[in-house]
Amino acid sequence: MVASPVTWAVPVIDLAPQAGAAVLALGRPEPVVLIDSQADLAALVLAAGAAEPSTVAVLVRHTSGFLCAAMPPQVPDRLRIPVSPARDLRPRDIEFGISVDAVGTGTGISAAARATTFRRLADPAAVPGDFTRPGHVITVRVLTAHLPPVTLPGAAVALVRATGGEPIAAYGHLVSERDPTGLAGAREAREFARREGLTAVSTAELVERGPSLAAAVRP
Template sequence: MSTPQSAHPGEDADDDAARAAFAAGAFVILVDDEGAVLALPAAAASGATVAFAVRHSSGMLHAAAPSALLDALRIPDQCVLASENSGLPFTVAVDAVGVGTGISARDRARTMRVLADPRTVADDLVRPGHVIPVRCSDGGYEAQQRVWERAVDLARAAGSAPVVMMCRLVDANGDVRDGDSAAAFAAAHALPVVRVLRRVPVLQGVE
């Protein structure tokens, strides 16, 4: 799975390279403090891209999307025990109406595309399913400095729907890839890398 848009694959890409990748329907790797994430505009999802993502992750695919969109599609948040709370605002998993089992690469790609389609209404989705949306701030990365919002902002900037297929990249041992490991993976697959940093608020009177 290669993309031609980064002159230096595996190195930190600027926003232009990441936007170009998303505009071309190609993968971008985002790296935050928790490790690397593989991201693709949901509108560009296909059986091949989902299979690639599953092969290089734990197999759990998320659809990062603005809160207002998930509300419009009547996708509720998951109810979890406090002991099971990961801190991420997961919603109930969904499938597109009319898919098969919902778990195949082709079925999950169809669900991703339906989530990204501006014509989609709540009745176009069944709950529960096999794609797990992540509720993102409507204010984007400016409002919530997380890798999920960063990806949604990149999709918007690329002219794509603000829904992004995302999964944590793992290595052969099943461990989440860190920055160095992600850079090696990116170089091997010609993918741009974007570092996502949390902004630390400046306190008044502190220099």
Template sequence: MTISLDARPLDAALDALAHGQPIVLTTPGAAALVLPAAEASTIALAFVIRHSSGLVGVALPGDRCDALDLPPMRPSFRHDGERGWCVAVDAATGVTTGISAADRAETIRRLADRGARPGDLHRPGHVLPYAVHPRGILGRLALPEAAVGLCMLARLPAAAAFAELVSPEDPRRMATPGEAAAFASAHGVPVLDSAVAAVSGRCGEP
């Protein structure tokens, strides 16, 4: 099957990520705000937290999770080479309670730092690492893998902060793709529909 893509939404999303700005990323089953973890600022993360569930994850390659000693939340999360959610963390230094936007931004940047070591993180914490499929978007067509792939395309470290977007119409549920697109337009945020299709032909393994 050949998918015809308009490159403009992808280019706009990559430009935003390259400048540390959020994008709205939609897949058939989810809509999320995504930030490049390496460039996560307090202001950008506060925006993400305000309009999302508040549960912020950081998608990372599995080898980085291993290097940082981030075990899976439960052993049963491992299947077909996929690990998923890992034990939550806070930065070991430079934070207070760990829950504020400033503290979580510090933790997120620490997770993206290739020089970080296990001792640079406290467990448990307030930021949830997510180990993506070993083959990235080529192995699993899902939002975390797409987010990491987009950061790689933007020539940033393979680490993406993400939080699921809450419906602007009904805060008791998550946003639909249509609501996500309307939200992006209202806030001037690039939106990438069917992002997994957009990056699958241009992203390799993380």
């Protein structure tokens, strides 16, 4: 059974202003631009449990289309989604898992199909048989059990959990419009957010209020 999209109530939490704005945007629910200034990368992020075809289409349009679902490891363990065997290049606080599609989504590649897959991954009632493997949504295990969040996936999970919803974040890396063969850097990502009317937040701004996100970052 597919979980119905919901607008989560946002808890009162001591966040840096832009981090708080990002949590509010995700809870409405809207995409946000999450920036890693140190790596000079950015991602478009959604709360997976509130993913809709229209918002997933925004991710597809402005990213490479390689969409991921970041989550604490307990979720893929419960759903029996194994870790990918190709782990040699992964950052130290994440593991890539096998990709999945929700059962009944056809080819699984459309924005509507992937929205269903995101919502089902975020459904606490989901069971292993609700997914086919491999599919078109890459699962990412966020292993961080300390502060601050190290990578974009870890920060995305922290923000989504701060909305009060299931801590599953849908994301894709933002592609550069100046050079469509590459990814957008931090400066271009902020320009994109202003132009599109989206909230932008950096991982550094999350670190400023690290203790306030302790419960959000820990799996």
